[in-house]
Amino acid sequence: MEFQGRACGSATPPSEEEMELRRGPWTADEDLRLMNYVTAHGEGRWNSLARGAGLRRTGKSCRLRWLNYLRPDVRRGNITPEEQLLILELHFRLGNRWSKIARHLPGRTDNEIKNYWRTRVQKHAKQLRCDVNSKQFRDILRSIWMPRLVERIREASSSSAATAMRQNAAAPLAPTRPVHRAAEPPPTLDYSFEAQLSSPPASESVTESRGIQGFGVDWMQGAQPPSPGGYAFSGLPDVDQSGWGESLWSVEDIWLQQQQQL
DNA sequence: AAACATGGCAACCGCTATCAG
DNA sequence: TCTGATAGCGGTTGCCATGTT
Incomplete structure (x- = not known):
């Protein structure tokens, strides 16, 4: 063609x-x-x-x-919960500075992160009928989505450490031409999420911007995930292994929880 | 089965910053 | 200082696969 x-x-x-x-x-x-x-x-x-x-x-x-x-070290597809959380966290701090955000996610490109934000995160904001940069949506991310991702990460790390190690050993290189994306083996992380949070690239610290009061990596490093505003999570659908999952939060769930919180 | 709608993402564009001559 | 080349960035476009009707 x-x-x-x-x-x-x-x-x-x-x-x-x-x-x-x-x-x-x-x-x-x-x-x-x-x-x-x-x-x-x-x-x-x-x-x-x-x-x-x-x-x-x-x-x-x-x-x-x-x-x-x-590029040999480029990783594509299958944004992990750890990466999702990091993207959200960094976007809070840096805004649409995709290349800066990408520097904190080894192997990820600014283009991929930008696409992720636009296709996934903005879509959810649209479903909730609020602006992606609005305080309302930020609050939803902070109080519902992010704790849920933390929860997921903790579950995964405690149950499948051995599996992850095996996967890391077999981390694939970028294919020459992945015409059929679904055929690609799932990329894997070869780094510690918490290490990433505590060890940003030397050229730039994630703490360079403190635009969002009261939000940082600190709460993620505690013994327990923060209380998501008193929400009960048990009745909510689980996170899809492949990413956010369309069933992660229904619009109705989030809207209802928002109203309860107010 | 076909038509249509939607989502994901690769690749493009315009713009700005930087640097060498 | 000026100018052109290059690098890098963020925003946008449009193709293609998949889902829905």
């Missing part, structure tokens, strides 16, 4: 060189060329890299493909 690219607003006709540039999905051959070239010559100078590798792509496109997909 030769993708012709998206509609361009430019009124000027493309140059001959631009006409030759490819857009759209990468082919296996292009991926291979890029990987081989980067392996041999290293990253950087993406425009000249694209030419040197014989790719009819912009340097930008090559860089993006490498960083988001081909």
